[in-house]
Amino acid sequence: MATQRRARNQKGVSLFVAALSLLFIIPMSGLMIDAAVLYVVKARLQAAVDGAALAAARALVLGQTTSAQASSAQQNAINWFYANFPPGDWGTSGTVMNTASVTVQDDPNVPQMRDVNITASTNAPTYFMKWFNYGFVNVVATGNASRRDVVVMLVLDRSGSMSNAHACGTMISAAKLFTGQFAEGRDRIGLVSFSDNVYLHSAPSTTFQTTLGYTNTSGSGSGALDNISCAGDTMTATGISVAYNELVKTGLPGALNIILLETDGLPNTLTLNFWDSANSLPGVTSSTCQDQSGRTVSSGGWGSSSAQRQWTNGYSVSGTTLPAGSTVALLTTDPGSSTGFFTPSDYQSGGTSDFATKYISGTSTPGCGFPSAGSTTPRLSSLSWFPATDVFGNALAPASNRFVNVTTDSKGHITNPSSGAWTNFHNAALNATDNAAYNARASTVLPPGILFYTIGLGGTSSNPPDYVLMQRMANDPNGDNFNTPALYSACAQEANCVTYPSQPQGMFIFSSDPSDLSAAFLRISSQILRLSK
Amino acid sequence: MGTHRVQRRQSGQELIEFGLVLVLFVPLLIGAVATGMGMIQSIQTNSVSRDLDDMYIHGADFSTYAMQQMAQRLAQGLNLQIGSTFTGNRQTNTGNSGNGIVLVSQIMWVGGTTSPNCQAVGAANCTNANSFVFMQRIEFGNATLKTTGNNTLGDPGTTAISAQGVVFNPITDSGAKLSNPGQTNMQTLWQSGENGTTALVDGQVVYVVEVYFRNGLSFGSFSPSGTYARYFF
Numbered sequence: 001m002a003t004q005r006r007a008r009n010q011k012g013v014s015l016f017v018a019a020l021s022l023l024f025i026i027p028m029s030g031l032m033i034d035a036a037v038l039y040v041v042k043a044r045l046q047a048a049v050d051g052a053a054l055a056a057a058r059a060l061v062l063g064q065t066t067s068a069q070a071s072s073a074q075q076n077a078i079n080w081f082y083a084n085f086p087p088g089d090w091g092t093s094g095t096v097m098n099t100a101s102v103t104v105q106d107d108p109n110v111p112q113m114r115d116v117n118i119t120a121s122t123n124a125p126t127y128f129m130k131w132f133n134y135g136f137v138n139v140v141a142t143g144n145a146s147r148r149d150v151v152v153m154l155v156l157d158r159s160g161s162m163s164n165a166h167a168c169g170t171m172i173s174a175a176k177l178f179t180g181q182f183a184e185g186r187d188r189i190g191l192v193s194f195s196d197n198v199y200l201h202s203a204p205s206t207t208f209q210t211t212l213g214y215t216n217t218s219g220s221g222s223g224a225l226d227n228i229s230c231a232g233d234t235m236t237a238t239g240i241s242v243a244y245n246e247l248v249k250t251g252l253p254g255a256l257n258i259i260l261l262e263t264d265g266l267p268n269t270l271t272l273n274f275w276d277s278a279n280s281l282p283g284v285t286s287s288t289c290q291d292q293s294g295r296t297v298s299s300g301g302w303g304s305s306s307a308q309r310q311w312t313n314g315y316s317v318s319g320t321t322l323p324a325g326s327t328v329a330l331l332t333t334d335p336g337s338s339t340g341f342f343t344p345s346d347y348q349s350g351g352t353s354d355f356a357t358k359y360i361s362g363t364s365t366p367g368c369g370f371p372s373a374g375s376t377t378p379r380l381s382s383l384s385w386f387p388a389t390d391v392f393g394n395a396l397a398p399a400s401n402r403f404v405n406v407t408t409d410s411k412g413h414i415t416n417p418s419s420g421a422w423t424n425f426h427n428a429a430l431n432a433t434d435n436a437a438y439n440a441r442a443s444t445v446l447p448p449g450i451l452f453y454t455i456g457l458g459g460t461s462s463n464p465p466d467y468v469l470m471q472r473m474a475n476d477p478n479g480d481n482f483n484t485p486a487l488y489s490a491c492a493q494e495a496n497c498v499t500y501p502s503q504p505q506g507m508f509i510f511s512s513d514p515s516d517l518s519a520a521f522l523r524i525s526s527q528i529l530r531l532s533k
Numbered sequence: 534m535g536t537h538r539v540q541r542r543q544s545g546q547e548l549i550e551f552g553l554v555l556v557l558f559v560p561l562l563i564g565a566v567a568t569g570m571g572m573i574q575s576i577q578t579n580s581v582s583r584d585l586d587d588m589y590i591h592g593a594d595f596s597t598y599a600m601q602q603m604a605q606r607l608a609q610g611l612n613l614q615i616g617s618t619f620t621g622n623r624q625t626n627t628g629n630s631g632n633g634i635v636l637v638s639q640i641m642w643v644g645g646t647t648s649p650n651c652q653a654v655g656a657a658n659c660t661n662a663n664s665f666v667f668m669q670r671i672e673f674g675n676a677t678l679k680t681t682g683n684n685t686l687g688d689p690g691t692t693a694i695s696a697q698g699v700v701f702n703p704i705t706d707s708g709a710k711l712s713n714p715g716q717t718n719m720q721t722l723w724q725s726g727e728n729g730t731t732a733l734v735d736g737q738v739v740y741v742v743e744v745y746f747r748n749g750l751s752f753g754s755f756s757p758s759g760t761y762a763r764y765f766f
Contacts, residue, residue, distance in 0.1 A: 014550035014551065014553075014554060015550050015553055018554040018558070025561070026561075029565045032565070032569065033568055033569075033572070036568075036569065040575055040576055040579065043576055043579050043580065044579060047583040050583070050766075051586070051764060051765055051766045054766050055766070058738075059737075062734065075731050078728075078730055078731075079723065079730040079733070080765060080766075082727070082730050083722055083739075084765055087728060174653070177649050177652065181649075181736070478622070478697060479621075479622070479695070480695065481695040481697050481701070482699075483701065484693040484701040486695060490621050492620075493621075515654070515655070518654070519653045519654060519702075521653075522649065522650060522653055522736070526668075526738060530592065530738075
């Protein structure tokens with residue numbers, strides 16, 4: 001009887017227990033779902049804030065003053081935030097993200113760095129917790145991003161071939177467009193142009209848009225860029241070294257230091273010193289030129305350092321005093337197998353900041369009979385060798401990974417096989433230019449090195465820039481992403497192409513003709529701005 | 534004797550009660566598991582999209598196998614299968630296996646004919662004035678999963694695109710322009726000035742990563758077929 005009662009009492013107990021347990025299980029499940037929703041909302045809010053911070057940092061280039069740039073950053077942060085986190089996303093409400101949520105300030109610890117800090121919040125919905133009087137949960141996310149100031153030296157080719165197909169004017173317009181992409185008052189841009197001379201138009205300056213000629217009104221302003229006129233040869237290595245010196249003098253290691261080289265031809269001119277101080281040897285061995293004491297080679301002249309004619313006058317090139325000696329700008333016609341000449345150069349600052357050349361004629365330099373400007377009289381027989389480096393220390397025959405082969409003697413000089421054999425020198429000019437870029441990228445003064453960008457221009461010269469040389473200089477491992485069909489392959493697939501993973505990776509763009517030059521400049525500016533954050 | 538009768542009446546009662554309990558608990562259990570897994574996958578998908586976009590804007594080149602492998606590692610557990618091993622660059626590296634597809638895009642707003650980008654090519658040649666254009670597009674993963682729902686920008690119409698996915702002539706090539714509905718969607722999102730936003734100016738670039746992962750374990754109508762995430766950096 002008792003058993004029957006017990007059995008009756010137990011009838012439906014399982015259901016009762018199950019129903020009772022649901023009172024706990026359902027809220028717990030709900031709590032888990034609410035927690036998961038909160039987690040998703042938090043993750044999405046955080047991502048939106050991160051995206052907004054990065055966009056704000058990029059937008060710090062928009063505006064002519066630092067306050068206008070800060071306003072641009074704030075507004076763009078809002079733009080990006082709501083693109084990623086629209087109102088009502090995942091059932092949220094009360095989202096707070098406005099200009100007051102975004103602060104822009106100089107980094108207190110890192111010079112040449114601006115920080116963007118963002119705090120945004122939203123109310124995440126609850127689906128089960130609201131039964132316990134928690135209608136929503138406030139979620140907060142903070143994010144920050146930084147933008148390094150940019151210091152750019154433009155190194156522009158003003159050689160004679162640039163005057164073909166209106167390339168000179170197109171280059172000036174394109175360079176103006178380029179400067180318009182950067183933050184006036186904050187970034188710095190300077191300008192060097194080169195032919196068979198190098199012109200320092202402007203050291204890196206925060207007023208670059210005014211100085212160089214961009215006014216943010218379609219580039220109609222006038223400035224140093226407009227002073228470029230194109231004629232002469234291609235002293236690329238010297239242009240790079242002068243630009244590098246300007247970056248060193250500016251001395252902002254916290255900034256993104258950049259050289260942007262534009263050229264339409266092969267380097268064919270170097271600035272060399274024909275006194276070998278390491279071996280106390282003169283390079284001028286058979287010239288009829290008189291040395292500093294008025295003696296020719298045949299009468300025992302040119303045999304000591306002090307006897308060398310001081311063609312440089314000790315001119316200080318951008319803070320680097322050229323070594324005393326018989327420094328000349330030596331050039332050869334492309335591609336190095338035809339007539340060449342050397343022109344002794346007297347680097348004097350004169351009344352301008354230009355790295356001016358004063359050609360020495362036979363009348364002004366005793367006994368030399370050097371050709372005046374424009375002459376192509378060979379003078380190769382006056383020299384027994386070319387030095388191992390140019391006056392800036394760029395190697396004409398680097399010990400490793402040299403771009404092209406050159407012959408050297410036991411003292412490391414570049415040999416001068418015979419009169420008229422200019423190919424060796426021409427190759428040495430290519431190597432020195434490659435090495436100038438290498439030295440800039442490997443800079444320990446401005447760690448982690450200079451970012452190097454190169455723009456090659458076709459359609460103006462019968463000896464256009466060498467793709468591989470330009471890839472090497474930019475340290476760009478990629479193939480052509482600008483022309484269709486592609487004009488060159490990835491560096492790894494090109495003979496003699498070498499890149500250095502430990503050095504900053506830049507970009508090479510080849511503009512097939514002047515009409516693409518502006519697009520090439522803008523492509524580079526876009527890449528720089530991507531990296532500057 | 535009475536005990537025997539009771540036992541006979543009760544025989545199978547537990548089974549019936551257990552069955553009734555199952556009717557309540559099994560859907561609850563499946564629903565909880567499906568919802569939980571869906572949430573986890575959603576969080577993972579968002580995380581993958583965000584992380585890839587962060588890497589992308591900082592210069593990661595997803596046209597290389599090494600970076601695609603990196604994406605694969607980030608998507609661990611989601612079964613992202615990239616195509617075959619390769620050296621160099623590939624704009625698309627897709628197959629038809631795995632549960633994920635990744636679309637990496639760089640789009641830019643091109644202003645009017647007087648904007649710097651149009652000036653750079655000449656106003657008369659500025660085919661894509663006042664439009665969003667593809668600057669770069671890279672795809673990897675399972676191509677069969679790509680739909681209009683998870684490829685909101687559409688595909689570049691141009692064939693003038695490099696192995697790195699870089700569009701050669703984004704300003705002048707009409708095929709570089711985002712087609713509809715992607716163009717309309719992006720203009721509504723970025724240029725309409727909603728929610729206190731302002732229109733982008735010429736040359737502003739948006740880095741977009743879209744990812745879609747099919748659910749590896751399906752619970753039928755209890756769970757969605759997959760999760761999608763898109764971020765603009």
